[in-house]
Amino acid sequence: MSQFSSSPESGAVHAGAATRLRGLLLRWETALVLLLAAAIAVNSVISPYFLDIYNLSDATTNFSEQAIVALPMTLLILVGEIDLSVAAIIAVVSLAIGVCSDQGMAPYGLMLVGLAVGALCGAFNGALVAGLRLPSIVVTIGTMSLFRGIAQVALGDQAITNYAPEFQSFGQGYVVSWPPVPNSFALFLGLALVFGVVLHRTRYGRALYAIGNNAVAARFSGLNVARTRFVLFVMSGLLCGLASVLLTARIGSTRPNIATGWELSIVTMVVLGGVSFEGGKGTIPGVVLAIFILGTITWGLSLVNFAGIEISVVIGAILIVTIAAPLVLKRLARRFASGSS
Amino acid sequence: MILHRRDILRALSAGGAAGLLGATLPYPAFAQQKKLRIAMVVKVLGITYFDVSRHGGQKAADELGDVELIYTAPTKATVEDQIQVIDSLIAQRVDALVISANDANALVPTAKKAMARGIKVLSFDSGIAPEGRIMHVNAPHDDLIGASDVQNIAKTLNYQGEVAILSATSQATNQNLWIVKMKDEWKKPEYAKMPLVSVVYGDDVLDKSYREAQGLFKAFPNLRGIISPTAVGIIGASKAVGDAGLTGKVFVTGHGLPSEVKPAMDAGIIQTFQLWNPADLGYAGVMFAGLIARGQATGAPNTTTHIGYLGDMPIESDGQTYLPKLLVFDKSNIDEFAKQF
Known part of the structure; x- marks a missing residue:
């Protein structure tokens, strides 16, 4: 059992830190809202096709699977860990789904297989990180090659493509036809709500911030840090499983290069959302806003036929500016304050 | 002022002699022709082979007249990235798509969506499965x-x-x-x-x-x-x-x-x-796309269409047309082609 509780004195310490923290986060999220508004405004001006409900709906399908994985990634980075094997887990899960589909398994069975294999991969990462106390960046770079390698060895230059239409409709279908909300986008919104509530409104969420701020102190105050880390890796694997089911169903194909490079897109979403690699800092609304910003910019630039490489350059620049600007401003403000006093 | 033969012909054809002169020219540039936007989507950016095919495509676009050729591709040779690129072209309501597919089956749902919105979809070099395209321009038999x-x-x-x-x-x-x-x-x-x-x-x-x-x-x-x-x-x-x-x-x-x-x-x-010459593939792909979009060819199996310098190209019963000739290199022509690709 977790011994963590908000005793009066720790609550008081929290309140002081919370107001300061809230002020900071509020600024970060305000900046993100402004950035999103600017991106939408620019897009509507440069392309007459941007503000079209069907086009926007198409746009969401292209980032929803990544966005689902960004949610557990947020929690992992929040507690000072990272999972770089997410894209490779998506590949190995897709392989498992493909093999079972070839054996004639029914669509719902395939979904369960996907979730189970994903969770198993996550548990493997979690056991190495929490059980053997290895650094997660090293472990998941290793499992990134391991999982991707399994898919490459098993598939060679072949692809598994004979998925049943009922399975494919899961990835290609809509929850409601007007406005056209794709299944994957609806799942992302629902999960974002759950993650937001858990992180910001429950004791478990506060425990994650405590671990992220100081894992040693959190352990001494009675939190089971190792178990929490393990659970987060399993959660990451599980949602990679879900993302893989959605992606495999949407494109109806398993190739060894499926989801290549997604780990970096997903980490970009989380970092732009204001989650700090130092741990203990970041919010789900921030990450959700960042996902919308990145989705909007990517979509807008592709509507005016920017090449993929050019879009990467723009996103890289935005990332650096948004991360660097607050730090530079803070440093300037500090210098100004110390100069005037 | 220097008058080129093409200018004179265009002026004359616009001036009422269209029928007479048009018969002597393979593709008369009628003034009332609708401007076409044809998008050529290849597997990945930065491959010489495809850059050469683009030159062929541009040549066809010039000969068709009043055609804007959009050349684009994903940054990674994955099907999910290619779908994103195609989605943005569908959103722009281009007139035709000429695609070298990263996965024959996985592009079918996206290609069907494009065709449902009135876009002519063709594949070249690497085909889309038959249900997802009008026709395919293939390498020689x-x-x-x-x-x-x-x-x-x-x-x-x-x-x-x-x-x-x-x-x-x-x-x-x-x-x-x-x-x-x-x-x-x-x-x-x-x-x-x-x-x-x-x-x-x-x-x-x-x-x-x-x-x-x-x-x-x-x-x-x-x-x-x-x-x-x-x-x-x-x-x-x-x-x-x-x-x-x-x-x-x-x-x-x-x-x-x-x-x-x-x-x-x-x-x-x-x-x-x-x-084979990748430029020929691009040329034939864009030429077919332009003629089909203007209603001057159907692209249906068992029909034959005159494709500029490549001559008459029959579409076989499998919905594919094959380049008529191979490019054999020896001492006499290697220097010339080594400069191109």
């Missing part, structure tokens, strides 16, 4: 390629000496088809003194191809020729011949890019090799 490979080495060896094949992987679809066609050609009596002694696989890895070629020298001391129908294998085999001091005794042929193969040809290891 497999039997033409296979037969020509055997003829090339026979010409070099004067129909005498042992020959081996160094292929890509043992599961590579294209290479396996070509090898079957080579063996068919080999049954002819003129090759009686030029036996096929072995087929080995270099897995499209330079180092492995090199070692497989070395293995052939040991196993068959009388070996005179190697056919390597892969751009990687031909380089590995040539390097192995040169390093083993067998130049002038063992000759190599196969498929490759002129710029890459030129050094081996200059060294006398290769006398002829072949490929």
